């Protein structure tokens with residue numbers, strides 16, 4: 267041990283022993299909040315906490331994994347018991363953390379305390395128990411729901427696979443309506459009954475720690491004053507592009523479904539190829555501008571080539587390693603759940619799990635062999651790559667720079683993966699000569715994924731923030747939902763809705779309590795990331811054609827940002843990768859520029875908008 271270091275530890279020991287209210291295992295409850303201003307002590311306390319937290323979190327992560335991949339009552343009880351125990355422990359930790367006065371601490375330590383103390387806190391065991399019951403119940407309703415066909419058929423379909431396939435593949439207006447309404451009838455009302463109580467508990471927890479309500483907790487992750495106004499401005503900037511896409515798609519749908527789609531009003535929500543009308547790429551065949559060109563949809567080719575699910579994961583892994591990032595470790599391949607098991611109920615919605623011990627990271631997906639899931643595999647692996655990159659950070663910093671960053675990693679990679687250049691290399695596409703028409707065809711499909719999503723990604727939490735604030739009350743939950751769906755997305759319910767419906771509950775992130783604005787943020791910043799990684803690679807030409815496969819220069823830059831975790835505010839992480847400190851729509855606009863020009867030409871003299 268070098269002398270300086272030894273002296274440091276000696277000093278710690280002396281200081282430590284001279285502080286009567288502090289022992290190695292704890293800090294006396296008698297101390298007043300903010301009364302300890304000894305930074306060395308704080309460091310020691312944090313270090314001890316780190317070690318203990320790893321064990322506790324691992325226990326919960328395993329229990330959570332066991333439940334979500336095998337939804338038995340037993341696994342639910344085990345998970346909720348551990349969660350209760352961890353909650354008590356967590357409350358104690360926070361109580362102790364508040365004893366420190368961090369004012370004069372170094373930047374890093376101060377930030378650790380700040381992150382440690384973020385969020386709400388239920389302070390009553392009965393409330394915690396009830397809260398856990400409600401959230402488990404909502405998730406279970408969502409995971410178990412099935413919609414049955416009319417007699418004499420006895421067939422009952424779950425969301426995945428079943429209803430989602432109907433929504434993407436069927437072109438029969440009534441069948442689509444059946445699946446759309448059936449799913450909402452099955453999950454909406456039972457989840458809606460529990461939702462107000464869920465809101466109540468989240469707000470109690472938030473107020474216990476000094477927030478106005480839960481919306482403040484959710485927005486705090488973005489560490490920017492008036493972030494809502496920033497978001498509003500960003501949304502306005504991309505709205506013209508969305509409006510033109512919407513108008514063009516509406517006309518194509520009218521060609522297909524006739525008068526049931528109006529010329530100038532909102533689009534019926536069940537015709538866009540997706541249960542939530544959040545992404546429209548599944549109706550690419552209906553809206554294709556140049557049907558004579560080879561389709562950029564790789565689903566048929568994947569099936570012709572007998573692709574396996576495992577292969578999809580290996581191809582994604584290969585992309586990450588090709589740019590010099592870390593490959594998924596052996597435990598990933600052993601412990602992940604790649605396909606829906608036949609013998610038990612699972613939460614099918616994709617997720618990536620950091621067990622926070624060693625390099626144990628896992629993906630849970632009910633993967634099917636199609637283009638969409640090929641993309642989702644990259645999305646989920648992006649989360650795992652982030653986990654692996656920041657694993658040497660102290661525990662509190664093992665998180666995305668903000669939630670949007672975590673969502674953007676895999677998607678940034680996927681912006682390269684979907685390029686015809688890369689898919690050609692992989693033998694999934696064989697476009698020999700790439701013309702301007704190919705560009706439009708490709709960009710239109712990308713817009714159905716990326717631009718169509720923006721108002722959806724924007725409105726979900728606009729709805730929830732007002733619910734948490736009490737501005738929207740339970741009687742108005744559903745009507746407000748549709749007001750926002752129409753205002754931002756320009757879609758409408760195909761059948762009348764009432765206050766006994768609870769259509770928000772039909773989207774996974776509502777019963778699971780997962781904030782959603784992260785995806786809106788992600789869908790903007792991933793284009794900023796993509797553009798700067800392309801610069802790093804010295805790509806020439808339009809950025810929608812750029813593919814960073816095998817560019818270690820790009821990988822190095824991305825890796826440096828990922829390794830920061832949450833140790834600095836996201837603006838610093840953004841600067842690390844793009845040189846900018848703001849979320850900026852110019853990259854996404856540049857990417858789609860040729861399409862925007864083309865759509866404006868197509869819509870010339872036609873109705874645009876839905877008022």
Ligand code: KAF
Nearest residue numbers: 544545615616617618619645646649672673677778780785
């Ligand atoms: C994104 C990208 C493409 C299409 C659509 C989206 C939006 C969104 C959706 O509506 O489907 N995508 C997802 O929900 C993908 C799942 C996930 O990777 O974002 C997952 C969601 C989840 C699952 C369980 C508990 C919490 C959140 N997120 C993660 O696994 C996750 C989140 C933060 C850090 C690390 C992992």
Ligand code: ZN
Nearest residue numbers: 645646649673
């Ligand atoms: Zn995700």
